[in-house]
Structure formats: C-alpha cells, structure tokens
Amino acid sequence: MPKKTVEDIEVKGKKVLLRVDFNVPLKINTGAISDDSRIRASLPTVRYLVDHKAKVIICSHLGRPEGKVVENLRMAPIAERLSQLMGLPVSTASDCIGREVESKVGTLKEGDILVLENLRFHPEEEEDDAGFARKLASLADIYVNDAFGTAHRAHASTVGVAKYLPAVAGFLMNKELAVMEKLLHNPERPWVCLIGGAKVSDKIELLQNMLKKVDMLLVGGGMAATFLNTQGYEVGHSLIEGDKLGLAKKLLQEAKEWGVPFLLPIDAVVAEEIRVGAPTRVVPTSSIPAGSHIVDIGPKSIELFHGELRRCRTIMWNGPMGIYEIPQFAQGTKSIAKFLSTLNATTIIGGGSSAEVVEAMGLTDKMTHVSTGGGASLRFLEGVTLPGVKVLLDKK
Numbered sequence: 001m002p003k004k005t006v007e008d009i010e011v012k013g014k015k016v017l018l019r020v021d022f023n024v025p026l027k028i029n030t031g032a033i034s035d036d037s038r039i040r041a042s043l044p045t046v047r048y049l050v051d052h053k054a055k056v057i058i059c060s061h062l063g064r065p066e067g068k069v070v071e072n073l074r075m076a077p078i079a080e081r082l083s084q085l086m087g088l089p090v091s092t093a094s095d096c097i098g099r100e101v102e103s104k105v106g107t108l109k110e111g112d113i114l115v116l117e118n119l120r121f122h123p124e125e126e127e128d129d130a131g132f133a134r135k136l137a138s139l140a141d142i143y144v145n146d147a148f149g150t151a152h153r154a155h156a157s158t159v160g161v162a163k164y165l166p167a168v169a170g171f172l173m174n175k176e177l178a179v180m181e182k183l184l185h186n187p188e189r190p191w192v193c194l195i196g197g198a199k200v201s202d203k204i205e206l207l208q209n210m211l212k213k214v215d216m217l218l219v220g221g222g223m224a225a226t227f228l229n230t231q232g233y234e235v236g237h238s239l240i241e242g243d244k245l246g247l248a249k250k251l252l253q254e255a256k257e258w259g260v261p262f263l264l265p266i267d268a269v270v271a272e273e274i275r276v277g278a279p280t281r282v283v284p285t286s287s288i289p290a291g292s293h294i295v296d297i298g299p300k301s302i303e304l305f306h307g308e309l310r311r312c313r314t315i316m317w318n319g320p321m322g323i324y325e326i327p328q329f330a331q332g333t334k335s336i337a338k339f340l341s342t343l344n345a346t347t348i349i350g351g352g353s354s355a356e357v358v359e360a361m362g363l364t365d366k367m368t369h370v371s372t373g374g375g376a377s378l379r380f381l382e383g384v385t386l387p388g389v390k391v392l393l394d395k396k
C-alpha cells in the first residue's frame, strides 16, 4: 500500500518534525564528514518544506553514542553542511527535547530550518520510549519520515512519534519504497539478483525470498565458499558456516525446483594471508589450495557474470564480490560496478558496502538507484514490513 507523502498534507505555517538519516561517515582523526551523500539525498524534502513555508525541525542520529553525550558526534557540523548545500541559514540546538529546544522552535518563522541534537544522546530513543517520543512529537504539528536507512528500526523517532502526529513519507523514503516495490512486484524481465558480501547467514532470508521472484541468482563474495562447499568443493581457509551448510544446500535444491539458475564463481583469487601486498593466485574453484583463502572472484567468473547480466533488464546488486577493502582483492567488485554502470537496464544497488564502492568510483549517477539504506533495503527485500514505514499514513 503506497504511503502519504509531504505532498498529500498541508505544511504551510506548520511545524514539521522531519526525521532524516544524517548518519554520515566521519573521518576517524578529524571528525570531518567523509561522504555527504545522505545529506544530499534529503535535500528534495528539505527544499520542498522550505519552499512550502513549513517550519522545519530536523532530527537524526549520528554514530553510536549509546545514550550519552559524545562531543564528536554532535550534529553541528552536519547542520553546517546542510546550510552550505541549501544555501540557507540553519540553526542548531544543544538537545533534541526540552526547554531550550521548545523556545527555539517557538521562534521559528516559515521556511526556517532547525537541526536538533543527536537523538541517540538519549537512551530512550533506541528503546522507543513513549515519554521521549511524546516530548519529541510535542515540538511539531506534522511528522515526516525521510530516514529510509533507519526504517527497519523501531525507535522513538521512527515509530513512537507517529502515534502523536499525522505521519507521512518524505521524497527519499517514497523513492526508495517505490524502487523496491517495483523490484518485488513488477520488475522488467529477465531480472537477476547478484549477491555477495561476507556471510550466508546475513543474506539467507534475502536469498530465500528472492529465489521465488528472480529469473536468476548470481552469488559471489565470502558467502560463495559455503555454497561451494555444499557442492563438495574444498575451500581452503575460507570461512564456511558449518551450521548453514544444510540451509545452503536446501536453497540450491529449491532453486533447481523453481527452475532458477543459481550461479557460483567458477574461479577465484586466492591468497594465503588477508593483508595488503599478500601474493595472490587465480585458481578454478574446483581446486582451491588447502592453505589459502578465497579473497575475490576470478576473471572467468567476472566474464561469466557479465555475460548473464548483459541479458537482463533488471539487476539488483547487494554485497561485494571480494574483500574489496584491500585494493588487490577489489577487482571483481570494481569490474561488476563498472559493468553495471554501462548497461541500459534498471540497476539497483542495495547494501552499504556495494553502495560505498559505487559512490567511491563516481558511478552513482550511472545506476538507476543506489539505496541509502543497506540494512533497511535488505529487510525490505526479505519481505519484512519495515516498522518505520508501517506507521505512516496510507494513501487512499
């Protein structure tokens, strides 16, 4: 069921509590913002609210302060970047609830923007505490949720506040939901899922749900080792999730029953050590040397995957093909990203690491959609109703 958006509600002169996901990556030593794409992604909604003369009260979490004030996780630098991007003044508060905030909200004029302090300085936020949610809600007349990346968490600012205010989706939330809905219910075919990442256990529900929807599954990354092992291949020192072997086998069996090709890498880059500068070799996956780890998919697998992807009209990619953090092991992941960017097909990137690679390679604009919510998009595609979405008003 589609949700009401900011466009379905009168915002003029109203105090709008806008939940965004400004949980941006920060540089470890300086605390500077290293990637502001999440701030940029919220701009259409902020711009709309300003243009339509709402009093905009923005709230977000940043990092993991675990219920305490952590100086280098304050929202001020984020508010400053927002101000630069908007070309408008943005004020801040030293808390997200309480007297100071109330008086600052009281002075807001139409089109003004106030950024509240980090929600997670209060333990009540993650506990979805009713009193805290009520205080937050009391600041505003309307609640807009644009934090797709946090919609899989039932927190005070994503679920609790919706009890007290009319709750609608922002443009980013709406776009993310529309893209994922289309994938699940109305994709252009053939449609394929390319799944990678560290572990089968992280993605088993995704694979299970996708199996019945896609025309083909391609699997790379660390999780491929577990699948290869169920096929009787030795995988050296690669991580095998012993307790998932049964499930992995069952998935492969189900894929066969559903007539869905389930492709695994046919060759791999292996190394004896997982470190920068470690010597590597390319070997067929049928003969992984005993003392080595699979660190990336090999050139033949890249070619195989490219060949399949080329035929598809819709592609969803989630999870890197190798340990891409080490440049020598990033070839598979990078060539997939590059290849997807050249295709004339619907290309959806979900998953934090995959999105990071695409962003770092400057390919974001060449994809149909790069999700801002790794965990949230994963849950959504597993078939879970996201708590932060459920509480928004349905569009009639």
Ligand code: ADP
Binding pocket: 196, 197, 198, 199, 202, 220, 221, 222, 223, 294, 295, 296, 318, 319, 320, 321, 322, 323, 324, 325, 350, 351, 352, 353, 354, 355, 374
């Ligand atoms: P995403 O965030 O895109 O959903 P995941 O979180 O599932 O992806 O997985 C990302 C991690 O998977 C990366 O840290 C990467 O190093 C790891 N990974 C990928 N391939 C391998 C491999 N062959 N062995 C070990 N780890 C791997």
Ligand code: MG
Binding pocket: 351, 352, 353, 374
């Ligand atoms: Mg991840």
